[in-house]
Amino acid sequence: MKVLVAVKRVIDYNVKIRVKADNSDVDLTNVKMAMNPFCEIAVEEAVRLKEKGVATEVVAVTVGPKAAQEQLRTALALGADRAIHIETDERVESLAVAKLLAKVVDEEQPGLVILGKQAIDTDNNQTGQMLAALTNLPQGTFASEVAVDGDKVNVTREIDGGLQTVALSLPAIVTTDLRLNEPRYAKLPDIMKAKKKPLDAKTPADYGVEVASKVSLLKVESPAERKGGVKVASVDELIDKLKNEAKVL
Amino acid sequence: MSILVLADLHEGQLAGATAHVVAAAKAIGGDIDVLVAGEGVQAAADAAAKLDGVSKVRVADNAVYAHQLAEPMGALLVELAGDYSHVLASASTTGKNVLPRLAALKDVSQLSDVIGVESADTFLRPIYAGNAIATVKSDDALKVMTVRTTAFDAVESTGSASVEAVEVVVENGQSSFVKQELAQSDRPELGGAKVVVSGGRGMGNGENFKLLDGIADKLGAAIGASRAAVDAGFVPNDMQVGQTGKIVAPELYIAVGISGAIQHLAGMKDSKVIVAINKDEEAPIFQVADYGLVGDLFEILPELESKL
Numbered sequence A: 001m002k003v004l005v006a007v008k009r010v011i012d013y014n015v016k017i018r019v020k021a022d023n024s025d026v027d028l029t030n031v032k033m034a035m036n037p038f039c040e041i042a043v044e045e046a047v048r049l050k051e052k053g054v055a056t057e058v059v060a061v062t063v064g065p066k067a068a069q070e071q072l073r074t075a076l077a078l079g080a081d082r083a084i085h086i087e088t089d090e091r092v093e094s095l096a097v098a099k100l101l102a103k104v105v106d107e108e109q110p111g112l113v114i115l116g117k118q119a120i121d122t123d124n125n126q127t128g129q130m131l132a133a134l135t136n137l138p139q140g141t142f143a144s145e146v147a148v149d150g151d152k153v154n155v156t157r158e159i160d161g162g163l164q165t166v167a168l169s170l171p172a173i174v175t176t177d178l179r180l181n182e183p184r185y186a187k188l189p190d191i192m193k194a195k196k197k198p199l200d201a202k203t204p205a206d207y208g209v210e211v212a213s214k215v216s217l218l219k220v221e222s223p224a225e226r227k228g229g230v231k232v233a234s235v236d237e238l239i240d241k242l243k244n245e246a247k248v249l
Numbered sequence B: 001m002s003i004l005v006l007a008d009l010h011e012g013q014l015a016g017a018t019a020h021v022v023a024a025a026k027a028i029g030g031d032i033d034v035l036v037a038g039e040g041v042q043a044a045a046d047a048a049a050k051l052d053g054v055s056k057v058r059v060a061d062n063a064v065y066a067h068q069l070a071e072p073m074g075a076l077l078v079e080l081a082g083d084y085s086h087v088l089a090s091a092s093t094t095g096k097n098v099l100p101r102l103a104a105l106k107d108v109s110q111l112s113d114v115i116g117v118e119s120a121d122t123f124l125r126p127i128y129a130g131n132a133i134a135t136v137k138s139d140d141a142l143k144v145m146t147v148r149t150t151a152f153d154a155v156e157s158t159g160s161a162s163v164e165a166v167e168v169v170v171e172n173g174q175s176s177f178v179k180q181e182l183a184q185s186d187r188p189e190l191g192g193a194k195v196v197v198s199g200g201r202g203m204g205n206g207e208n209f210k211l212l213d214g215i216a217d218k219l220g221a222a223i224g225a226s227r228a229a230v231d232a233g234f235v236p237n238d239m240q241v242g243q244t245g246k247i248v249a250p251e252l253y254i255a256v257g258i259s260g261a262i263q264h265l266a267g268m269k270d271s272k273v274i275v276a277i278n279k280d281e282e283a284p285i286f287q288v289a290d291y292g293l294v295g296d297l298f299e300i301l302p303e304l305e306s307k308l
């Protein structure tokens, strides 16, 4: 079975972002970028499936600017066999990404597609679900466990009330949650080897997909800053403040 | 304008989230219908009919909609969406699971986690873990969006909308429900609680979370956690507060042994009053806390419980 994993280049999760002075967007100049953490979990899961002999090939795909090649090389260093880079400098929204991925699914015919549940930049939490709809495949979102069993997969999902397990026919789409696995780090020899692994360069036009969206970003602002308050010296003082100043007790 | 709100269910009953989503729908303006889909959901439909501002409740009561699996729910919404200008759901794990399928099948974008309504086509939503707020305008014919419930005050339940059955029954040969392990608790639900007490890695282990129980009992609070506490297995995943967990905005949030990473702050920084208890006076949580108490939580918590 072939496994397709989608990865996204995003701001590193440790970076505190700044909004541009003209409020047009977030300022990403000279900011450290990385693979979206949920995508790392997706790559790890795919690689583990290969190590277990469930998957025969792991293909990584990204939609993004030239520099997103770095994240594909990371995926290759972590164990993906080959990569597809759909290059564009446009701001590509979830729907267009899902349309492009649907074309790749059509071409590659994977048994399983694994994506992160959300990207930590736009926080959309949509692409996997949209891909599932467009390919008419079942979905197991927010997965904390993925168990392939013959021609189906059991996915345990992190839901608001606890955990839910669904059985899906294969092929299927899975999106990862935090507890699915703990991603490994790429080792230096693997990083060297990854440079020689095949990476296909494509454009949205190659797939006949229009990436323009009907949603326009009018402005981006900083949220209201929360001011730090005071330190209290004792439990008694805390209770007093909560009762008499904040009036929440 | 006409708006369809997908109702959230919890164990077959109407979940509190729906009253907040109806409030968001009212802010947009227009006729508001609520779709209640599931199996054995008449009581939920009756509860939805009481929500102020709702004109009609549409009930799809059929085994295929049990547990609101994404595939049949998406297909059902596609059948119904033609009558509406907007389809809304809460940004719950159900809303997030189902709505993007509708959007994709209708070839429109989805706006996730809407926190403000400027007009019928222009909305506010947080990005980058809430460290920036985007104003976005959608020119799609159908607006599909999930709503952050903490940003809209729930509507009252004094209405009396009509209830009608939806006869659409879709097929689902792709997915089936296997099992569910739901947290059983007498405490208020995290998303709607007036007081939340959360523990982090500093709690040390799951057993120590009992130190929060007595305080939560006295305050009628829900108990939450940081990702680190969930990852370490102290408590289950449904207690995680943050960018990628639950968003809470109670009157009072007490963070115990939590450092205050941006991903955690994303889930609680809209709380009215924040208290932080941490032994490290440099912990970033103190930068957002109204009241900070520096010290060992193992000494502070028992004292706090006894003095409340």
Ligand SMILES: Cc1cc2nc3c(=O)[nH]c(=O)nc-3n(C[C@H](O)[C@H](O)[C@H](O)COP(=O)(O)OP(=O)(O)OC[C@H]3O[C@@H](n4cnc5c(N)ncnc54)[C@H](O)[C@@H]3O)c2cc1C
Pocket (backbone or CB within 6 Å): A013, A037, A038, A120, B199, B200, B201, B202, B203, B225, B226, B227, B228, B229, B240, B241, B242, B243, B244, B245, B246, B256, B257, B258, B259, B260, B261, B262, B263, B264, B267, B277, B278, B279, B280, B283, B295, B296, B297, B298
């Ligand atoms: C993609 C991604 C998504 C994430 N999503 C979330 C999310 O949704 N929610 C979330 O919370 N995190 C999330 N995180 C994780 C986040 O970055 C932090 O790692 C996490 O919040 C840290 O949890 P913590 O504060 O409990 O642990 P730590 O950062 O280890 O802090 C523990 C604190 O406890 C204090 N302490 C220890 N012992 C005591 C004691 N005896 N008395 C008093 N204080 C004590 C310490 O001083 C310290 O400040 C996410 C991370 C990533 C990469």
